[in-house]
Structures are given as C-alpha cells and as structure tokens.
Amino acid sequence: DAGVIQSPRHEVTEMGQEVTLRCKPISGHNSLFWYRQTMMRGLELLIYFNNNVPIDDSGMPEDRFSAKMPNASFSTLKIQPSEPRDSAVYFCASSLLAALDTQYFGPGTRLTVL
Amino acid sequence: KNEVEQSPQNLTAQEGEFITINCSYSVGISALHWLQQHPGGGIVSLFMLSSGKKKHGRLIATINIQEKHSSLHITASHPRDSAVYICAVAPIQGAQKLVFGQGTRLTINP
Numbered sequence: 001d002a003g004v005i006q007s008p009r010h011e012v013t014e015m016g017q018e019v020t021l022r023c024k025p026i027s028g029h030n031s032l033f034w035y036r037q038t039m040m041r042g043l044e045l046l047i048y049f050n051n052n053v054p055i056d057d058s059g060m061p062e063d064r065f066s067a068k069m070p071n072a073s074f075s076t077l078k079i080q081p082s083e084p085r086d087s088a089v090y091f092c093a094s095s096l097l098a099a100l101d102t103q104y105f106g107p108g109t110r111l112t113v114l
Numbered sequence: 115k116n117e118v119e120q121s122p123q124n125l126t127a128q129e130g131e132f133i134t135i136n137c138s139y140s141v142g143i144s145a146l147h148w149l150q151q152h153p154g155g156g157i158v159s160l161f162m163l164s165s166g167k168k169k170h171g172r173l174i175a176t177i178n179i180q181e182k183h184s185s186l187h188i189t190a191s192h193p194r195d196s197a198v199y200i201c202a203v204a205p206i207q208g209a210q211k212l213v214f215g216q217g218t219r220l221t222i223n224p
Contacts, residue, residue, distance in 0.1 A: 031210075033211075033212075042200075042214055042215075042216045042217060043200065043202075043214040043217075044214070045211050045212060048211055055210075056211055089155060091157060093157075097210075098204075098210035098211070099144070099145065099147075099204035099210045099211055099212045100144055100145050100204060100210060101162070102147075102159045102162050103147070103159055103212070104159065105149075105156070105157040105158070105159075107155070107156055108155050108156070108157075110155075
C-alpha cells in the first residue's frame, strides 16, 4: 500500500480564498483523522471519522472549517474563507481502530495564507 | 495544566549515549502512543502500548499505568535519531481520540 496520501503538499494562498486539502487513507482503515500542527499549539485533532461518519469535530476551530468523507477512500478539509492564522501543517492519518490502533500519518500539507 | 506533559522539552546528547524521554498524563487511558517526527515533517508511529514494555531495535517504551507515566529509551543513540518525539494518549473518556504532548526535541551530536 502507498500509505496515506495527501494533496497538495504545499499551498500558498491569499487571505479570503477557499482552500481544499485532500486525503486518501490506507485501504481497509476504518478511521480517518485530520490534525493541525503549529509551533505554538503543537498537534491538534480537528476532526475524525469512523466508517465515513464524523464522530468528533470539537477541534474544528470555527465555521470556516468543514470536512467531508464521501467514501472510504477520500476525505477533504475545506477552509473558507482562509485567514493568515490558518497557516500550519495539516496532517491526515488513518487507522484500523481509531486511537486504539497504530495511526499512519500522511506527509502533510503545509498551508501558508498571506 | 496539559493532560499530557513531556520532559525534557529539549535534549542534546552525544552519539552513543543512552536517552530517556518522559511522558506523564493526568487521565485514565486506553492506550499511549509514541511518535517520531523528523525535520521535514513526516510523523511515524513508533509504539502503541497499554501496559508493560515494548522494544523495537534500539528503542524501548515502557508504561506504568498506576503512576500514569511512560518513558521512551534510545540505546546507543545516533545522529539519525535526532527528531521530535511526541507522546499521545487515548483517554478512556474521550471518544477514542488522541491527546498530544508538546514533544521533545532530541539532537544527537556526532
């Protein structure tokens, strides 16, 4: 398996623009996680899905952030409108059994909002 | 106070030294994870454990559930071990999501 795939790897955009980050989990994994990493706050869980259903989105900062998982092999994280404080590295991870199993991380998307 | 505290925050050592990174947590947990993040950003899961000890090559992870404490040890450290090591716990009360420590930045000099 190719592991968790994320795209794009780097994104530079201007404040106010819509940003869409994409993730393909490892085939057969039931759980998918979106994390954000910043120098100030470290790694934070934004949202996680189990069997394509959002289970906990309490980490989503505000209504500008939304996430979908239309099928078992694809998820998106959208920010609209983007703000400079959204600049961070966004990781997607997948596992067989949520936090009770090894999580496999994608390479991350480095987002810069100017 | 963070639910997961790591110490030290930064650690510099010479090649060959025995390294210990500590993780303390304040909640009941189902599992604890140790992650490694090299410069350049990729995150790799090293261990997941809920009791006792696990070993993989030069890395050893231990956990004491009663004391709410885990340690990650590296024997015969090497410059390629230089990375950020992150402890994360899966709280029993928490919808099976991880809570992360702030990480320990390890630098091994040749």
